[in-house]
Amino acid sequence: MEPENTAKAASPVNPVRVRGDLDPAISRWMWLVKWILAIPHAIILIFLYIAYVIVSVIAFFAILITGQYPRGLFDFNVGVMRWGWRVGFYAYSVLGTDKYPPFSLQSDPDYPADLEIDYPEQLSRGLVLVKWWLLAIPHYLILGAIFSAGVGGGDNGWGGFTLANVLLLVAVVALLFTAVYPKGLFDFLLGVHRWSIRVGAYASLMRDEYPPFRLDQGAREPEVTE
Template sequence: MDLEKPVVPTGPIRVRGDLDPALSRWLWLVKWLLAIPHYIVLVFLHIAYAVLTVVAFFAILITGKYPRALFDFNVGVMRWGWRVTFYALSVLGTDKYPPFSLQPDEEYPADLSIDYPDTLHRGLVLVKWWLLAIPHYLIVGAVVSGGVLAGGGDDWGGASISLLSILLIVALIALLFTARYPQGVYDFVMGLNRWIIRVQAYAGLMRDEYPPFRLDQGACETD
């Protein structure tokens, strides 16, 4: 009898987010507040990330390589940010407090890894972060910025709300009344966040593979 082999993610960018099956009904109300120490650290980390990306731009342009130390640091910043996002912002999939670390952690419910490229295209670095990524920027912008009008009137006034925000509101209402995060909503939210991270990695010059126009839903990629 042949045993089915487990599906192992093989893509160069892997985003994992394991949904906590026992989420608190109420903790999401204060997670954003509890994560303030992380926000402060991430402000400085993202400043360093931006500076090092500029340094990497010139290194790739001249040598065709992303300096390994800079690459590992910037991936670490993305990993840290993803854990905080997963905990307190655009997923809310765990009650476990994120570690203050740039390093991988298989024990934490959320993690991120990007394979280091041996070489990168020198010419592509000039256009991929702005021109080539424009279609993805438009999609990501529609997902994370206000896309649905709330309110009305003759002039269509009122506030707008993003698709991601709508999904999170649905999830939190369900969590409040049933103590369960709807699996379908969770899978879709993970797919949107995974798309955003792939675009960030591409625009951050970390890979030459163009991000796919698809939602890879669920806790981890399956191809």
């Protein structure tokens, strides 16, 4: 009789994978000017996101009729999400690296931040009608509380700072005075943005798998076992 295998089998890899590696030699002060350095990216991204919306509308009708997301349009929108994530990781959402992001839609394994979304061979024609608004509402409410709702807003508040803003500010002030980016805050911010990107991919019709209500913290995707 063969010995019983007690090891847990690895589950399928998440179709939406977000990576963000913290720069171990990150500067104390560069976060003060990165948003200025990233202005060329911001200008390009404005036009890319306009194209992203147009492509998503075209993909909506293509999926509704054929059940498939045209591969070229899919790769383009993944590239836009990837570009936006790298710029955010560098300049304003995590501030986890001093390495300037490339002007590219393509995956770059040498850059500290990257994302991949597996192409679906077939998508549900019915789900395309409801997943981007109705089914995603619970995620919108939770993420909205993190990214949109002001902390202590109003006349006596903090000027509409969001929870994500406050946590990032604490992290970079600690970096300024200690030269160390607090790992707990970094992992949490990565988890929040990973969650947001998964929901964005779902709402943009790229996958049918419902995003998990889970804060997968840390630089790399967790190893999920079953």
